[in-house]
Amino acid sequence: MIPPPSRRLRVALVEDQPLFRSMLERTFADVPDLEVVVAVGTVGEARRALTPGVADVVVLDIDLPDGNGIALGVTLRRAQPDLGVLLLSAHDAMDLLLDLPRDVAHGWCYLSKTSGTSERTLLHAVRAAAAGETVLDPALLGRVAPRAGSAVARLTQRQYEVLQLLAQGLSNAGIAERLAITEKSVQNHVYAVYATLGIDAEPTRNPRVSAALRLLEETGPPL
Numbered sequence: 001m002i003p004p005p006s007r008r009l010r011v012a013l014v015e016d017q018p019l020f021r022s023m024l025e026r027t028f029a030d031v032p033d034l035e036v037v038v039a040v041g042t043v044g045e046a047r048r049a050l051t052p053g054v055a056d057v058v059v060l061d062i063d064l065p066d067g068n069g070i071a072l073g074v075t076l077r078r079a080q081p082d083l084g085v086l087l088l089s090a091h092d093a094m095d096l097l098l099d100l101p102r103d104v105a106h107g108w109c110y111l112s113k114t115s116g117t118s119e120r121t122l123l124h125a126v127r128a129a130a131a132g133e134t135v136l137d138p139a140l141l142g143r144v145a146p147r148a149g150s151a152v153a154r155l156t157q158r159q160y161e162v163l164q165l166l167a168q169g170l171s172n173a174g175i176a177e178r179l180a181i182t183e184k185s186v187q188n189h190v191y192a193v194y195a196t197l198g199i200d201a202e203p204t205r206n207p208r209v210s211a212a213l214r215l216l217e218e219t220g221p222p223l
Contacts, residue, residue: 009130012038012055014046014072015088016065020113024059027119034126043067050076057084057130062093070096077104084129088113092140098217106209109135109169128169134212135169143221150218151197159196162189167212 011028013036015021021039028034038049043066050058058076060069073085086109087097094110109125111117117137125135141164146153155163158179165175172186179186194200199210 008033008035009057009127010035010037010055011126012036012040012046012050012058014038014040014043014058014064014069015061016041016063017061027122028126031123034123041065043069043072046072047075052080052083055083057086057126059086059088059126062087062089062091062096070100073108074101074104077107082132083107084126084132085109086111086125086129090114094136094140094216097134098213105213106206107132107134109133111135111137112140124169132206132209133169134167134206134209136167136212136216138168141167141215144219145222147218147220152215152218154196155193159189159193162186163193163211163215166190166193166208167215 011034013021013024015024018041021041025036025039028036037055038046040046040049041064043064046058058073060073062069064072069087073087077083077085081104084107088111090113092112097105097108097110100108107129109129111122111125117139121135121138128135146155146160152160152163161179162175165178170178172183172190176183176186193211194207197211197214199207199214
């Protein structure tokens, strides 16, 4: 949940590597609209500290010494449905998002610790998760291709480019700037993507989240 302008976005960190956790704390401390309210290293500590309402978004390492970050995220989300979740992992495991229970699948973002993620991408993912959106690691998305016979494979090259940028959490304006086309053209491409993938543009579930997860589901390493 994005807080009102009068309040900073409250971020919780669950990361077992002290050096990496302190680096994240310093990064967020330098951002005026963010505030680190919890910084712990285990599932047990997180469960005790992260009672509903303490944080707006949690940055979770997937591999924790006493449990799994994804399972922890599911538990926290069910206790606080508007909690954003950003997963960090040393491994390429974006497809784990496809196994999330449907009732908690919105507002999860995924970044790799080893893909060269920039500070700008990290901060964008934190804010997107808090807003209930999905952001996938740009570098990892650049390493996949549509699976033969899938709906994603039926997209034109331009539509596929738009879908990849959408999955990175870019707005229509951001996509237009990146591709040097008009926002109207982007909107038309987005609607064409939804139509090809069979995604309702006005569902109860955010269609951009659905499109990002479909991209994840129907792509893999190039043959």
